[in-house]
Amino acid sequence: MRRQYNKKHLYIGGGMFLCFLFTFILAVTVGSLKIPIPEIWRVIGHHTIGFPNQVDPMSDAVLWSLRFPRVLLAMVVGASLALGGVLYQGVLRNPLADPYILGVSSGSATGAIIAILSGIGAGIWGMWFISLSAFIGAFIATVSVFILAGRELRTNTLILAGVVIHALFGAIITFLLSMSVEQMSRIQYWLMGSFSLREWAHIWVLIPVIVVVMAVAWFTQRELNLFAVNARTAAHVGVSVKKTRFLLLILASFLTAIVVSISGMIGFVGIVIPHLIRMIIGANHRFLIPYSILAGATFMMLSDLLARTLLEPRELPVGVITAFLGAPIFSYFLYKWRRNL
Amino acid sequence: MLTIQSVSKHYDTRCVVDGISLQLKRGESIGILGPNGSGKTTLLRMISGELTPDQGEIWLEEQNLSKLKPKARARKIAVLAQELLGDAPFTVREMIEMGRYPYLSRFETLSDRDIDVVDQILQQTNLSDRGHTRITELSGGERQRVAIARALVQEPEILLLDEPTTYLDLEAQWSLLDICKHWQKEKGLTLVMVIHDLNVASLFCDRVLFLQNGKCIAEGTPKEVISASLIEEVYGVSTVVIPHPETGSPQILHQPFMNNPRKEHDS
Numbered sequence: 001m002r003r004q005y006n007k008k009h010l011y012i013g014g015g016m017f018l019c020f021l022f023t024f025i026l027a028v029t030v031g032s033l034k035i036p037i038p039e040i041w042r043v044i045g046h047h048t049i050g051f052p053n054q055v056d057p058m059s060d061a062v063l064w065s066l067r068f069p070r071v072l073l074a075m076v077v078g079a080s081l082a083l084g085g086v087l088y089q090g091v092l093r094n095p096l097a098d099p100y101i102l103g104v105s106s107g108s109a110t111g112a113i114i115a116i117l118s119g120i121g122a123g124i125w126g127m128w129f130i131s132l133s134a135f136i137g138a139f140i141a142t143v144s145v146f147i148l149a150g151r152e153l154r155t156n157t158l159i160l161a162g163v164v165i166h167a168l169f170g171a172i173i174t175f176l177l178s179m180s181v182e183q184m185s186r187i188q189y190w191l192m193g194s195f196s197l198r199e200w201a202h203i204w205v206l207i208p209v210i211v212v213v214m215a216v217a218w219f220t221q222r223e224l225n226l227f228a229v230n231a232r233t234a235a236h237v238g239v240s241v242k243k244t245r246f247l248l249l250i251l252a253s254f255l256t257a258i259v260v261s262i263s264g265m266i267g268f269v270g271i272v273i274p275h276l277i278r279m280i281i282g283a284n285h286r287f288l289i290p291y292s293i294l295a296g297a298t299f300m301m302l303s304d305l306l307a308r309t310l311l312e313p314r315e316l317p318v319g320v321i322t323a324f325l326g327a328p329i330f331s332y333f334l335y336k337w338r339r340n341l
Numbered sequence: 342m343l344t345i346q347s348v349s350k351h352y353d354t355r356c357v358v359d360g361i362s363l364q365l366k367r368g369e370s371i372g373i374l375g376p377n378g379s380g381k382t383t384l385l386r387m388i389s390g391e392l393t394p395d396q397g398e399i400w401l402e403e404q405n406l407s408k409l410k411p412k413a414r415a416r417k418i419a420v421l422a423q424e425l426l427g428d429a430p431f432t433v434r435e436m437i438e439m440g441r442y443p444y445l446s447r448f449e450t451l452s453d454r455d456i457d458v459v460d461q462i463l464q465q466t467n468l469s470d471r472g473h474t475r476i477t478e479l480s481g482g483e484r485q486r487v488a489i490a491r492a493l494v495q496e497p498e499i500l501l502l503d504e505p506t507t508y509l510d511l512e513a514q515w516s517l518l519d520i521c522k523h524w525q526k527e528k529g530l531t532l533v534m535v536i537h538d539l540n541v542a543s544l545f546c547d548r549v550l551f552l553q554n555g556k557c558i559a560e561g562t563p564k565e566v567i568s569a570s571l572i573e574e575v576y577g578v579s580t581v582v583i584p585h586p587e588t589g590s591p592q593i594l595h596q597p598f599m600n601n602p603r604k605e606h607d608s
Binding site for chain 1: 389390391410411412413414415416419420422425426427429430431432435436439440442443445447448475491492495
């Protein structure tokens with residue numbers, strides 16, 4: 001029995017990893033400048049292990065300073081959004097919980113915009129200040145939703161609380177934008193979600209955060225499983241429910257805040273990816289966490305690839321693509337579950 | 342092994358449990374009986390640590406229950422209530438393995454011993470061949486067996502049961518109660534159950550406790566306590582109580598409807 005179990009995961013995990021790898025190679029290969037695959041490996045080798053020590057400067061510039069950071073950022077952002085979704089859904093024991101729907105994304109965006117407009121977002125540490133301010137926004141949104149929804153955390157109260165918070169922060173964002181017309185279009189474009197004009201610096205901000213959150217999520221997988229069953233059950237077998245819940249919600253908001261401050265509000269990834277994975281492999285977080293991360297990364301690299309190639313040379317905000325891909329899937333879940341909500 | 346010292350619990354201004362004291366001995370089974378709203382479930386939730394008493398204390402051997410770490414408490418006390426399995430698509434085995442939580446530190450995975458315990462209990466609850474079935478595909482009786490299996494892998498000394506047989510058919514009820522009785526006899530498990538069926542309680546429990554408006558109004562073996570006059574007093578329904586032909590435990594027969602004018606309706 002055990003072996004069968006492992007074999008199944010070898011196939012699914014292996015298959016997903018191959019998809020991931022294939023998408024990555026596709027994403028760094030395709031672009032306005034066509035670069036042959038061997039050249040890509042040469043550039044990677046040149047920058048990581050120093051071999052070969054000579055590469056074509058043109059491909060190097062395009063790959064290393066433009067395409068790689070972008071693809072890697074899409075990868076990490078996708079992974080973070082999916083992980084955030086897993087955490088929110090697990091802790092709130094709710095199939096429709098996701099940072100976007102709960103209003104946490106707009107809370108983060110509000111925080112980030114305040115930092116940008118007030119000028120503390122400029123300078124060397126600007127990126128960190130924007131992220132910090134976004135985190136404060138995310139935290140306020142999370143706590144408000146939590147308080148509004150009450151202890152029971154029922155789906156409809158939670159979603160309604162999310163709608164209210166989302167609307168409130170949406171209004172604040174609109175207000176802030178209308179007060180600063182000269183920055184409006186730039187911020188609006190960022191809000192819609194995009195990976196263009198991002199640099200290595202953005203990746204270095206995000207990577208330590210997602211690594212920490214991933215580690216914590218991994219080592220609280222048993223608690224997450226128990227929350228997904230029932231908070232009472234979790235308490236019965238000895239989980240410190242309040243403490244663990246609080247820790248995980250803080251981490252999830254933190255992750256959301258960083259992601260939003262880097263790539264804007266990208267919807268649907270956090271809700272659709274964990275659901276698809278749950279349907280395939282079940283609710284055990286031992287598999288749900290790594291598979292969702294892998295699938296989120298793949299999905300986002302693919303979405304970004306579509307965003308920059310579909311209407312070349314024009315570029316679409318990636319949020320448009322994820323919404324087009326995610327909305328039908330989300331609608332399907334909603335349709336399927338509406339009786340239970 | 343468990344001592345309850347005059348505990349009380351208020352919701353707002355209403356006193357739900359009012360100064361109840363009780364001593365539990367190892368390996369006995371106690372039934373908590375009484376009408377809806379008499380405080381049975383609240384009492385049980387104070388024993389499980391979900392609620393803390395406003396007054397009074399609960400002692401587990403030499404330790405105050407409210408001072409015990411959650412995991413340490415869960416190694417001693419397990420709970421079986423209705424429908425605590427949820428609808429997330431876990432497999433039967435995954436669900437039951439969760440009961441080992443109190444034995445694992447954060448960075449540990451299931452040891453061989455943990456897996457042995459789970460295997461044994463899967464067998465005893467007749468679920469061995471259902472290990473990889475998702476719980477969403479089980480029948481009501483099987484779900485309840487999964488729930489009790491998860492409680493038993495905690496290897497508790499005390500098992501609290503909150504209306505464990507409600508909504509189950511006769512076969513499922515008896516198979517569940519059989520499992521509990523077996524553990525009581527073989528492993529000295531102490532059982533505390535809130536139950537509505539007085540006949541089952543009378544056959545199953547060594548001791549029963551009647552609650553009314555949060556107070557304990559009768560306590561003792563079923564033979565000592567269960568009588569037509571007590572049932573009339575507690576539930577306001579007149580009945581005939583006769584001894585069970587095999588065990589002599591009191592069994593309740595209801596009056597034919599025409600001869601049984603309703604005294605007071607209790608939802």
